[in-house]
Amino acid sequence: MVSKKSKANLSKNKLNKTVTKKVSSIKIKSNAKKSVLKKKSKKSLSKKGLGPIKEKKIRVDSKKLLELEESKKYVMDVAGENGLMVFKFLISQGEMEENQLAKKLKFEKANAIRKFLYRLYNNNLVSYRKVKKNNKAWYTYFWSANPDKLVMIITKMYEGEIRDTKKSMELNKAEDFYVCDICNRRYDVSESLENDFRCKNDGGLLEHVESQKMLEDKQSRIDFLSKKLEEVRKIIKK
Incomplete structure (x- = not known):
């Protein structure tokens, strides 16, 4: 037969074990939370420019x-x-x-x-x-x-110009337009008629430009830039 004292000791030990487990669980959760917050904090600092952003260094020729x-x-x-x-x-x-x-x-x-x-x-x-x-x-x-940084700079320059030229092509697909022979300002057909085919800026004569010719010129520029971009990318070592 188990005495009342023994039962009390058993209950006490059981309670201590339960408390210990709960405390350990709380500590683990707390440490995990701190770790997540620390990572978020680092990312936040990097985005704000207050901390270092580690970039993968590329090898170049x-x-x-x-x-x-x-x-x-x-x-x-x-x-x-x-x-x-x-x-x-x-x-x-x-x-x-x-x-x-x-x-x-x-x-x-x-x-x-x-x-x-x-x-x-x-x-x-x-x-x-x-x-x-x-x-x-x-x-x-x-x-x-830092030769790798120079490669990245030139790559971004070419990519940016290709992107802008493609956007310009989309705009030019709509209709023919007119360009000032002095400042190269562009006018659509209705604007040209309103201004008697003279530039608002300097009074220069507005010359007609076919959209198809402009599109061909821009596509040639894109092809040229794409070729140059490929040359730059070949410098990067695998």
Whole structure:
């Protein structure tokens, strides 16, 4: 026969086990909730530009990239001739310390090359890392090129122009139109009649343009851009 004391102890042990299980369950749920919130928070920060967005780095054939005229033109436009020289050198030599880079490219001081590095950096074409020098107050900067970013930029440029040209083709399918021989402003037939075939902007003569001819020209442009886009995509290593 089980005594009243034993029964009480059994009930107490059972209650303790139940409480322990519930507490453990609450902790697990709480930790899971924290993990989900943390992930959501990171995504939210990234969307707002307050946190880093990790992009998958693509491998490119840097030599072929620099053979493309559009690559050289883009770098020249954002960083000038010296900027292109710095970019090419970093691609060929890899990461390099700032002062050493200036010396190799025959700049008098690091300050002289820094403005070109900053122009490249502002357009995401180079990256840097800094290392504290001998526990002193200043840092040493190491720079490296981002050829993959240049490929992405050129790809987006071509894709954007192709998309815009296709939209323009849809608009031009409707009817023939007239174009000013000075500013190239476009008018439909009714607008042209209202203005006696003269441009509102500068009084230029409005010339008739057949929509079919315009569509053919735009399609030729799309074909050209698509071919160039394919050339750029071939630079990406599988």
